[in-house]
Amino acid sequence: AGQITGVEGYVESAAIGLLAGRFAAAQLLGHAIVPPPPTTxxxxxxxxxxxxxxxxxxxxxxxxxxxxxxxKVAKGQDRKQALSRRALADLEAWLESSAQGRGEQRQLAAV
Known part of the structure; x- marks a missing residue:
């Protein structure tokens, strides 16, 4: 699903394919489809x-x-680290909120 959607790369294609699968499953099960935050x-x-x-x-x-x-932070590595920290925190919150609605538990591996 990922390669025909407009992303480049194997990881990116797999990521969009995973989202497509999550969204399809949510729709079939009658769950709300909540997209991941754009900060991830x-x-x-x-x-x-x-x-x-x-x-x-x-x-x-x-x-x-x-x-x-x-x-709005410093340039270079500081900016990239701040963006990465925000992305990880927002991803964890999104996964937890998605899991709570279905009584599931999620754990993120330490990066």
Whole structure:
């Protein structure tokens, strides 16, 4: 599912395929479909391929820090570390909120 959606790369294609599977399962089970926050890699890619892109100028994309919403911090490594910390915290919150609605428990592996 990922490679035909407008993302580049094996990891990105797998990520979008995983989201497509989660969304399809949620729809079939009658659960709310809650997209990942755009501050996460999942959400940033999803926003890129479902945003208001013009079909004539759309470019498939690998995940990169330029896709993430702006964060007002220093440049360079400090910015990337801050974006990464925010992404991990938001991903964990999204996974926990998704699991709570179905009585499941999730654990994130330490990175």
């Amino acid at each position: 890699a999942f959400g940033a890619l999803l926003a890129h391929i479902t945003g208001n892109a013009d079909a004539k100028t759309f470019q498939p994309m690998n995940v990169n820090f330029g896709l993430f919403p702006e964060l």
